[in-house]
Amino acid sequence: MTAITGTVYDSSGEPVEGVLIRWSSNEDPPVSSHEKASLTIDDGSYRLVLRQGSWDIHGTKDGTRTETETVVLGADGAVADLHFP
Numbered sequence: 487m488t489a490i491t492g493t494v495y496d497s498s499g500e501p502v503e504g505v506l507i508r509w510s511s512n513e514d515p516p517v518s519s520h521e522k523a524s525l526t527i528d529d530g531s532y533r534l535v536l537r538q539g540s541w542d543i544h545g546t547k548d549g550t551r552t553e554t555e556t557v558v559l560g561a562d563g564a565v566a567d568l569h570f571p
Contacts, residue, residue, distance in 0.1 A: 487535050487536065487537055488535070488536070488537075488538060488559060488560070488561060488562070488563045488564075489533055489534065489535050489536075489563045489564075490509075490533070490534045490536060490541065490543065490557055490559055490563065490564045490565070490566055491531065491532070491533045491534075491563065491564075491565055491566075492531065492532060492543070492555075492565055492566040492567045492568060493526075493529070493530045493531045493532075493567050493568075494507075494526050494530045494532070494545050494552060494567070494568045494569070494570070495530065495567065495568070495569050495570070496569075496570050497569075497570055497571060500530075501526075501529050501530025501531070502526060502530050502547060502570065503526055503527060503528045503529075503530060504525055504526060504547060505525065505526040505530070505532075505545040505546065505547045505552070505568075506523050506524075506525060506545060506546050506547065507523060507524045507525070507526065507532045507534065507543065507544075507545045507568075508522075508523050508543075508544060508545070508546070509522075509534060509536065509541050509542065509543050509544075510541065510542050511539060511540070511541060512539070512540035512541060512542060512556065513539045513540060526545070532545075536559060537559075538559050538560055538561065539558075539559060540556065540557070540558050540559070541556070541557050541558075541559060542554050542555070542556055542557075543555045543556075543557055543566050543568065544568065545568050547570075550570055550571075552568040552569060552570050552571075553568065553569060553571070555567075555568060
C-alpha cells in the first residue's frame with residue numbers, strides 16, 4: 487500500500503475544503519472500487535492509501551465534479567491535484 491496525495495482547486499485556483507474524493511481501479515480485475523471516499527481538509531488537500539496500480543481519481547462538491555485524473559501508483563506514491571471547471 488502507498489499514498490496518493492493532492493489538493494483540489496476551484497476555477498480561480500483557490501483550494502477547496504470538503505470535496506468528496508472518490509477512486510476506482512483501472513486494473514483487470516479491479517483491485518478496489520469507489521464505494522469508499524475521502525474528504526479534503528481545510529487547505530484542500532487529501533491523502534489516499536491504495537495498492538499500487540492504475541487509478542481514476544475525481545472529486546465532487548455541491549453537485550459539481552472535478553476532472554478525472556488517471557494515476558499510476560508505484561512504490562514511491564503519487565500526486566494528483568484536481569481542478570473544478
